[in-house]
Amino acid sequence: MTAVLTIDRVSRVFESGGERIAVLDGASLTVAAGEMVALKGPSGSGKSTLLLIAGALDRPDDGTVTVAGMRLFPDRHPESALRALRRRAIGFVFQKANLVPFLTAAENVELARFIDGAPRGEARVRARELLTTLGLGERLGSLPSRLSGGEQQRVAVARALANRPALILADEPTAALDGARGRQVLELLKGAAKTGVGVLVVTHDDRALDLFDRVVSIADGKIVRDGEGSAAAGRSKAVTFSDTEQS
Numbered sequence: 001m002t003a004v005l006t007i008d009r010v011s012r013v014f015e016s017g018g019e020r021i022a023v024l025d026g027a028s029l030t031v032a033a034g035e036m037v038a039l040k041g042p043s044g045s046g047k048s049t050l051l052l053i054a055g056a057l058d059r060p061d062d063g064t065v066t067v068a069g070m071r072l073f074p075d076r077h078p079e080s081a082l083r084a085l086r087r088r089a090i091g092f093v094f095q096k097a098n099l100v101p102f103l104t105a106a107e108n109v110e111l112a113r114f115i116d117g118a119p120r121g122e123a124r125v126r127a128r129e130l131l132t133t134l135g136l137g138e139r140l141g142s143l144p145s146r147l148s149g150g151e152q153q154r155v156a157v158a159r160a161l162a163n164r165p166a167l168i169l170a171d172e173p174t175a176a177l178d179g180a181r182g183r184q185v186l187e188l189l190k191g192a193a194k195t196g197v198g199v200l201v202v203t204h205d206d207r208a209l210d211l212f213d214r215v216v217s218i219a220d221g222k223i224v225r226d227g228e229g230s231a232a233a234g235r236s237k238a239v240t241f242s243d244t245e246q247s
């Protein structure tokens with residue numbers, strides 16, 4: 001399987017009050033095309049830092065990082081090349097949807113295509129097609145303020161998919177949603193994985209681990225467990241809290 005993300009023995013050290021803290025300490029992780037991977041671990045364990053490095057938004061101090069065939073570290077690339085990679089190869093989803101408040105749902109998705117240089121008509125078709133697939137066909141013309149939190153987050157997923165990325169990085173995308181709506185968002189990401197996108201999701205929600213092919217646990221900047229999720233094991237039943245270890 002083709003790896004869309006390879007993080008190999010990555011370290012990241014921050015200085016705080018003269019003290020050096022290794023937030024990532026030799027962490028390794030790969031995500032293959034078509035794979036949906038959960039990243040879990042206690043608060044402060046380095047999950048968001050790892051995602052920023054995977055998204056070419058931060059650089060490690062040691063190790064190697066390759067995204068969609070481009071080696072980001074230790075190689076150096078001009079900021080313009082990194083911007084192009086982020087725009088074309090990576091889709092980001094965060095805890096909050098962060099939609100542009102004065103643009104409609106469709107326009108928010110179109111914007112991602114415009115920024116990548118797509119013609120207006122093509123962008124419009126792509127936005128309509130994605131939002132319809134994600135169950136928002138009736139909401140194309142709605143402003144974010146008229147959408148529920150779950151609907152806004154679905155628009156954010158559509159925006160992340162607009163440029164057909166190789167990799168999606170999602171940092172607690174369901175944290176602001178209730179269980180059912182959170183699961184819906186993860187199911188959309190799962191759908192993207194089924195079309196060949198590699199998906200890495202930071203999540204605290206053990207109830208949805210059945211959707212993941214692999215579950216990776218991080219503690220104190222080290223990967224402490226990297227195992228098959230129950231989706232990979234072919235289990236179709238929903239995983240309950242008692243089935244999985246607590247984060």
Ligand SMILES: Nc1ncnc2c1ncn2[C@@H]1O[C@H](COP(=O)(O)OP(=O)(O)OP(=O)(O)O)[C@@H](O)[C@H]1O
Pocket residue numbers: 014015016023041042043044045046047048049050
């Ligand atoms: N730019 C920075 N400068 C200094 N310290 C930082 C910086 N970014 C993160 N840290 C520290 O690194 C540690 C890991 O942070 P990170 O945000 O990666 O944790 P996390 O696993 O995402 O936690 P949470 O579950 O709370 O979101 C924390 O102790 C944080 O304070």
Ligand SMILES: [Mg+2]
Pocket residue numbers: 047048049171
């Ligand atoms: Mg975090």
